[in-house]
Amino acid sequence: MLKKYPTTRYVLLRAIWYFLTFLVALSLNFFLPRLGSDPVDIMMAQSSFSSPEIRKQTEENLRKDFGLIIVDKQGDIVRDEKGNAVKASKLSQLLNYVGQVFQGDLGTSFRNQKPVSDIIMQALPWTIALQFPAILFGWIFGNSLGALAAYKRGIFDKALFPMALLMSSVPFFVFGMVLVYFFGIVWEVFPAVGAYSLELTPNFSFEFLSSVAYHYVLPFLSIFLILAGGQAIGMRSMGIYELGTDYIKYAKWLGLKETRVLAYLFRNAMLPQLTGLALSIGQMVGGALITEMIFSYPGLGMAMLTAIQNNDYPVIQGVTLLITTCVLLANFTVDILIALLDPRVKQSLAMDAK
Amino acid sequence: MLKLLKNLIKEPMFVIGSFLFLTTILLGLLGPSLYTAVPEGGPYEAPSAAYWLGTDNLGEDYVALLLRGLQNSLYVGFMAGIIATTIGTLVGLFAGFKGGIVDDILNMFTNLFIVIPSFVVLVLVSASWPEGRSLTLIAVLIGFTTWPWTARSVRAQATSLRGRDHISLARINGASNLQIIFKHILPYLASYVFMVFIMQVASGILSESAISMIGLGPIGEGSTSLGVILNTAKNQSAITYGYWWGIFPAAIVITVIVFALYLLNNSMEGVFNPRLRK
Amino acid sequence: MSHILEVKDLSLHYLTRFGQKIHAVTDVSFTMKQGEILGIAGESGCGKSTLVNGLMGLFIPPLYPTGGEVMVNGESLMNRTPQDVRRNILSQKVSMIPQGAFNALNPTRKIKDIAADVIAAHSEAHKLSKPEIYARLKERFDLFGMETEHILNSYPIQLTAGERQRSVIGISTLLNPKVVIADEPTSALDVTTQKVVIKMIFDLLEKNIFSTMIFITHELPLLRHVAHNIAIMYAGEFVEYGTATQVVHDPRHPYTKALMGAMLSADAGQKNRKPTTIEGAPPSLAKSIKGCRFAERCPSARPECKEKDQHMRTVGERLVRCDYAE
Numbered sequence: 021m022l023k024k025y026p027t028t029r030y031v032l033l034r035a036i037w038y039f040l041t042f043l044v045a046l047s048l049n050f051f052l053p054r055l056g057s058d059p060v061d062i063m064m065a066q067s068s069f070s071s072p073e074i075r076k077q078t079e080e081n082l083r084k085d086f087g088l089i090i091v092d093k094q095g096d097i098v099r100d101e102k103g104n105a106v107k108a109s110k111l112s113q114l115l116n117y118v119g120q121v122f123q124g125d126l127g128t129s130f131r132n133q134k135p136v137s138d139i140i141m142q143a144l145p146w147t148i149a150l151q152f153p154a155i156l157f158g159w160i161f162g163n164s165l166g167a168l169a170a171y172k173r174g175i176f177d178k179a180l181f182p183m184a185l186l187m188s189s190v191p192f193f194v195f196g197m198v199l200v201y202f203f204g205i206v207w208e209v210f211p212a213v214g215a216y217s218l219e220l221t222p223n224f225s226f227e228f229l230s231s232v233a234y235h236y237v238l239p240f241l242s243i244f245l246i247l248a249g250g251q252a253i254g255m256r257s258m259g260i261y262e263l264g265t266d267y268i269k270y271a272k273w274l275g276l277k278e279t280r281v282l283a284y285l286f287r288n289a290m291l292p293q294l295t296g297l298a299l300s301i302g303q304m305v306g307g308a309l310i311t312e313m314i315f316s317y318p319g320l321g322m323a324m325l326t327a328i329q330n331n332d333y334p335v336i337q338g339v340t341l342l343i344t345t346c347v348l349l350a351n352f353t354v355d356i357l358i359a360l361l362d363p364r365v366k367q368s369l370a371m372d373a374k
Numbered sequence: 375m376l377k378l379l380k381n382l383i384k385e386p387m388f389v390i391g392s393f394l395f396l397t398t399i400l401l402g403l404l405g406p407s408l409y410t411a412v413p414e415g416g417p418y419e420a421p422s423a424a425y426w427l428g429t430d431n432l433g434e435d436y437v438a439l440l441l442r443g444l445q446n447s448l449y450v451g452f453m454a455g456i457i458a459t460t461i462g463t464l465v466g467l468f469a470g471f472k473g474g475i476v477d478d479i480l481n482m483f484t485n486l487f488i489v490i491p492s493f494v495v496l497v498l499v500s501a502s503w504p505e506g507r508s509l510t511l512i513a514v515l516i517g518f519t520t521w522p523w524t525a526r527s528v529r530a531q532a533t534s535l536r537g538r539d540h541i542s543l544a545r546i547n548g549a550s551n552l553q554i555i556f557k558h559i560l561p562y563l564a565s566y567v568f569m570v571f572i573m574q575v576a577s578g579i580l581s582e583s584a585i586s587m588i589g590l591g592p593i594g595e596g597s598t599s600l601g602v603i604l605n606t607a608k609n610q611s612a613i614t615y616g617y618w619w620g621i622f623p624a625a626i627v628i629t630v631i632v633f634a635l636y637l638l639n640n641s642m643e644g645v646f647n648p649r650l651r652k
Numbered sequence: 653m654s655h656i657l658e659v660k661d662l663s664l665h666y667l668t669r670f671g672q673k674i675h676a677v678t679d680v681s682f683t684m685k686q687g688e689i690l691g692i693a694g695e696s697g698c699g700k701s702t703l704v705n706g707l708m709g710l711f712i713p714p715l716y717p718t719g720g721e722v723m724v725n726g727e728s729l730m731n732r733t734p735q736d737v738r739r740n741i742l743s744q745k746v747s748m749i750p751q752g753a754f755n756a757l758n759p760t761r762k763i764k765d766i767a768a769d770v771i772a773a774h775s776e777a778h779k780l781s782k783p784e785i786y787a788r789l790k791e792r793f794d795l796f797g798m799e800t801e802h803i804l805n806s807y808p809i810q811l812t813a814g815e816r817q818r819s820v821i822g823i824s825t826l827l828n829p830k831v832v833i834a835d836e837p838t839s840a841l842d843v844t845t846q847k848v849v850i851k852m853i854f855d856l857l858e859k860n861i862f863s864t865m866i867f868i869t870h871e872l873p874l875l876r877h878v879a880h881n882i883a884i885m886y887a888g889e890f891v892e893y894g895t896a897t898q899v900v901h902d903p904r905h906p907y908t909k910a911l912m913g914a915m916l917s918a919d920a921g922q923k924n925r926k927p928t929t930i931e932g933a934p935p936s937l938a939k940s941i942k943g944c945r946f947a948e949r950c951p952s953a954r955p956e957c958k959e960k961d962q963h964m965r966t967v968g969e970r971l972v973r974c975d976y977a978e
Contacts, residue, residue, distance in 0.1 A: 038489075041486055041489055041490065044486060044490070045490045045494075048490065048495065048498070049494075049498065052495065052498035052499050052502065053498050053499075053501060053502040054502065055499055055502050055503075062504055182387075185633065185636050185637065185640065186629070186633055188636070189576075189629050189630075189632040189633035189636055190625070190628075190629045190632075191580050191583050191584065191587075191625070191628055191629070191632075192580075192584065193583075193584065193587055193604075194604070194621075194625040194628070194629070197604075197608075197613060197621050197625065198622075198625070200613055201613050201616075201618060201621065201622075204613075205613060205614065205616055206616070212613070212614065213614075257643075265755065266750060266751075266752060266755035266756045267755060267756055267757055267758045267759065269750065269756075270748070270750050270756040270757070270820075271758065271769075273708070273710075273742060273747075273748040273750065274742060274743050274747070274748075274769075274770050274773070274823070274824070275737075275738045275739065275741070275742025275743045275744075275770075275773055275774065276769050276770065276773045277738075277772075277773045278738075280769055280772075280773065284758050284761070287760055288758070288759065288760055291760075298489075299488055299489075302488075302489065302490070302491030302492065302493060302494070303491065303492070303493065305491065305493070306491055306492075306493025306494070306584065307493075307584065309493075309588075310584055310587050310588060313587070313588060314608070324497070324588070325588055325589070328497075328501060328588060328589050328590060329589060331501075331504065333501070336497065336498070336501050337498070340494040340497055340498055343491060343493075343494055344490060344491060344494050347489065347490075347491050348489060348490075351489050361760075362760060363759065363760055363807035363809060363810070364759055364760075364807075364809050367807070367809045367810060
């Protein structure tokens with residue numbers, strides 16, 4: 021199949037693999053919250069009702085929303101002879117869930133009856149605007165620093181390396197707390213919480229956008245710096261490894277310019293770092309979500325925190341599903357990038373196709 | 375082995391790392407029983423002679439809290455590290471050594487659980503366990519979600535060992551697969567697996583603090599971990615009110631343990647893999 | 653006629669982390685004329701690679717010159733800054749063909765780009781445009797009798813072992829160096845490809861693309877066919893230096909004799925001869941050695957050998973570092 025187009029073939033195969041992974045993730049997303057207690061029981065236990073009828077009504081509606089009981093084509097609850105709702109099997113529950121997800125229906129929030137997809141769509145732009153640049157630039161900055169540290173070694177390396185190691189030992193969110201405390205509370209240089217001044221209403225005025233930029237600094241820095249530290253460490257090790265390779269020695273023997281040798285080094289050490297990025301992007305996003313919570317940034321992290329505090333399962337499940345989807349998409353992109361950037365991978369793809 | 379130890383002792387990173395690590399271990403093990411509780415004070419009292427690190431929202435002495443938190447966090451870290459390293463090493467060894475279809479299947483599983491964020495799995499399971507989330511449950515959860523990392527790196531090492539002469543020789547001599555794996559491959563990887571274990575403990579401690587931070591950490595009497603201390607302080611808006619002692623000591627303790635583990639890992643890497651050294 | 657390369661009493665040492673000096677090369681002297689190929693042979697660890705660095709003027713810590721002189725076309729390579737060596741010596745005066753061409757080529761760069769990097773690195777004063785550089789490359793690679801377009805536009809992994817090796821030779825000789833040092837250039841190749849590569853080297857020498865070549869190998873049988881002169885190295889010293897025929901067919905130093913015994917046994921037509929091995933290991937170069945360095949392993953050593961330092965002397969029209977050789 022597609023022997024003449026090994027790269028296209030590879031992209032297709034990866035796409036299929038990621039789709040299957042997505043289905044697994046979807047099943048996990050469905051089953052894991054049902055592993056401990058029944059979510060409906062938990063939600064019911066938190067509320068009080070004026071009459072047993074209303075209680076029963078609410079519980080049935082919840083079970084219907086969760087797909088725990090069977091409904092007919094009109095959306096009415098199917099009942100047995102005694103008038104009790106008929107429970108759906110786990111498999112039909114799963115199929116029902118998957119069907120809904122593919123229709124873009126993520127359920128309704130238990131807390132405020134809003135569709136989960138609305139809640140997510142409101143939070144998502146903030147998260148993307150914060151995390152995407154922070155992770156991207158943190159990656160580039162950290163890797164440049166790491167390559168330089170590998171190439172220069174000596175004092176630069178000695179000072180930088182333990183610093184970067186210490187930086188990456190600080191839990192992701194603690195760094196945010198430190199920044200909030202000093203810059204937000206003690207010195208009051210930057211706002212401590214939120215994404216914009218609460219006196220303003222979101223629009224595209226200069227005033228609002230500058231407020232957004234002003235609030236952006238601290239959360240951005242806390243993700244950017246921690247990430248850069250971790251990447252610098254990885255790149256330094258990779259760089260030192262590449263420095264010992266024959267092609268670098270040969271480049272030096274040929275008298276290539278130092279900047280050119282450094283470019284060789286960076287380019288080739290970057291490829292495994294890119295794989296590393298693909299593999300750890302899930303962890304990074306997790307850490308960054310907690311950073312959002314520290315700053316009460318109105319993104320997915322905050323939406324999830326609120327949902328967790330209220331046992332709002334539909335929202336929790338919706339957010340986790342979205343995070344997984346984004347992470348899978350990011351991984352897929354990086355996989356394709358590597359195949360395009362590394363002639364060795366390209367060549368091996370051509371061999372595989374034969 | 376002795377020579378390696380000698381080389382290690384020459385590494386300042388190793389010396390500092392082991393000093394920090396042993397100190398935290400001792401404090402965690404003995405601290406809670408040696409440091410007798412100070413009577414309760416008012417909420418968020420600033421550090422003083424009576425309360426070296428102040429008090430929390432309930433007026434409890436932070437030094438006592440931190441020592442207990444340290445003990446519990448270390449427990450979670452080690453427990454999660456042991457689980458993740460054991461599963462990961464076994465999966466990685468079998469995949470790398472067996473090759474072929476076994477490798478393909480195990481590798482697919484490993485990759486599957488690497489790309490599905492473990493953070494998400496932790497959140498989903500913890501959220502469904504609103505009562506009785508013990509330290510052990512959290513540790514087991516972390517262990518079961520982080521093993522793919524170990525599996526991946528052990529597999530790479532085992533694959534490179536598979537073709538070595540002494541392995542082929544053992545095979546010719548009729549050694550069974552299990553014998554080869556445990557007698558001829560594992561010993562070669564022992565130092566490597568140990569380094570991976572150290573990293574897993576560090577990531578276990580960090581994961582615990584992260585999951586606690588979003589309110590899904592251990593709950594119940596006596597299960598206060600460092601992450602739980604931080605989460606309580608955050609919920610009480612300790613930063614906003616300027617109660618720095620609610621946040622920084624716990625954060626520093628986490629950082630110190632993790633930094634110590636990173637130092638140990640890095641210095642060992644330098645000794646076991648001389649290329650990294652100058 | 654003047655010499656292209658003149659090496660006089662060159663000694664080099666490494667400085668370890670603990671301040672210990674390791675004398676890797678001691679008192680090496682030789683000269684090379686236009687068109688000459690010199691073979692240098694010896695066991696691994698005898699100082700060949702260190703000597704190579706010295707001959708390129710690359711004194712990068714922990715390697716330091718102890719003394720002596722290296723001159724190319726009458727110009728000294730000693731006491732230059734690394735920057736100066738990079739700009740004015742490497743690729744232009746002295747060039748290197750490394751061992752294992754596959755790993756020597758940057759895997760993520762096309763051959764033409766690696767070659768263009770070499771030209772760019774040494775024409776900083778008058779920058780060439782991309783088409784100019786490419787035209788120059790094409791002209792040069794056309795000489796090699798290969799599919800120039802294919803080679804230049806390929807990544808290393810897309811080429812055969814022979815194509816890679818010839819690409820490396822092409823890149824290393826791009827700027828017409830005076831001295832080319834080849835480190836085991838044929839060791840990873842099959843016999844047919846070996847022949848093609850050797851022929852290419854002779855071709856380039858004949859066309860005066862480079863002036864002299866130092867051929868480093870542990871395969872003495874090959875050297876006999878390629879080199880005009882051969883030097884045998886042991887524990888950082890030259891122990892015998894003469895014409896290829898003299899050294900291979902009529903060795904005089906006990907070490908050369910032992911080496912020939914160990915190597916020729918593997919050569920075709922010598923199947924019946926039993927392979928001989930040289931007992932023991934070379935001495936540690938961290939301590940200063942009294943007397944002959946080979947004395948410990950020499951089958952014909954005399955008691956005074958361990959006391960008296962040996963110097964090169966003429967025996968049977970070549971130089972031998974042994975007072976008792978005949």
